[in-house]
Amino acid sequence: MNKSELQRKGAYGIFSLVVLVILAFLFMFPLYWIVTGAFKIAKEYNSVTPVWFPSVFTLDNFARLFARRTAPLWELAVPFSAMFSPDKTPVMLSVGPTVPAAIRWLLNTVFMAVMAMVLTCITASMAGYALAKKRFPGRALLFSLIVCAMALPKQVILIPLIKEISAMGLWDNIWAVIFPTVGWPFGVFLMKQFSEGIPGEILEAARIDGATEWRTFTTIVVDLVKPGIGALAIFTFINSWNDYFLQLIMLGSGSNYTISLGIATLQAETSIDVGILMAGATLAAIPIIAIFLAFQKYFTQGITMGAVKG
Numbered sequence: 001m002n003k004s005e006l007q008r009k010g011a012y013g014i015f016s017l018v019v020l021v022i023l024a025f026l027f028m029f030p031l032y033w034i035v036t037g038a039f040k041i042a043k044e045y046n047s048v049t050p051v052w053f054p055s056v057f058t059l060d061n062f063a064r065l066f067a068r069r070t071a072p073l074w075e076l077a078v079p080f081s082a083m084f085s086p087d088k089t090p091v092m093l094s095v096g097p098t099v100p101a102a103i104r105w106l107l108n109t110v111f112m113a114v115m116a117m118v119l120t121c122i123t124a125s126m127a128g129y130a131l132a133k134k135r136f137p138g139r140a141l142l143f144s145l146i147v148c149a150m151a152l153p154k155q156v157i158l159i160p161l162i163k164e165i166s167a168m169g170l171w172d173n174i175w176a177v178i179f180p181t182v183g184w185p186f187g188v189f190l191m192k193q194f195s196e197g198i199p200g201e202i203l204e205a206a207r208i209d210g211a212t213e214w215r216t217f218t219t220i221v222v223d224l225v226k227p228g229i230g231a232l233a234i235f236t237f238i239n240s241w242n243d244y245f246l247q248l249i250m251l252g253s254g255s256n257y258t259i260s261l262g263i264a265t266l267q268a269e270t271s272i273d274v275g276i277l278m279a280g281a282t283l284a285a286i287p288i289i290a291i292f293l294a295f296q297k298y299f300t301q302g303i304t305m306g307a308v309k310g
Helices: 003-038 060-067 101-133 139-149 158-167 185-195 200-208 213-224 226-241 244-250 259-269 274-308
Strands: 070-077 092-100
Touching: 003 274, 060 092, 060 101, 060 274, 070 101, 092 101, 101 139, 101 185, 101 213, 101 226, 101 259, 101 274, 139 185, 158 244, 185 226, 200 213, 213 226, 226 274, 244 259, 259 274
Parallel strands: none
Antiparallel strands: 070 092
């Protein structure tokens, strides 16, 4: 490699770095503006001239957010219990004292996203493995239907979904926004692609050694597709957390609100109090950042494996 080629590579590297820094700044700026806005006084976040950094850090916005409403710390309906109740009311499990409603909304959202993430990863990894490594009648047709389902927006299946959820007694229940996510077609598709890369010789050796199908899946398959499960966990958590449309349709009472719905109702009540909205958005961003940092290694591995596969 001659001197001119080295100079071109160096110039390209510097240009790439500058572009990446600019893109990173553009993507991070909204989060920076929200977090700093949550700690600004009213004069600064209502100022016509942007105040880029709070002159005085204040927790008044969070105090007003927590003072708006109160709710029980935890109140969870037993899924499908309304179907067997004489008066069609679900069995409720309640615990804890009365707390600010924002805390309850945050707990509802974390529970919803975590349960959707766990159940989706379990079902998608099992279905993806079966579609990739098992041979059964209708396998190709079933996978084609799953791929076609990925193109359907929620609005298309909204009416049947509402009828199904109501028939199971889950409407206005946090489970009403968990179960529709569990059969996520994209998750099955993603895990099938990862399962395709499992060497058949390893599975055959496990069968020869006498391993059951369940033990083969839990001890061998899960370990081999762990990067895919990590990537799917992040995708599912974020998708469930941000699914405002489904939450708006399925949840009606304030005690079952997610943090997104709660902030929206506060916005309607407070005539757009920017400080409260910024505080609520900051509170809602914390679990998203935490889950990404926890699964970042698997997420990066998943992207890398998908890029070099085949």
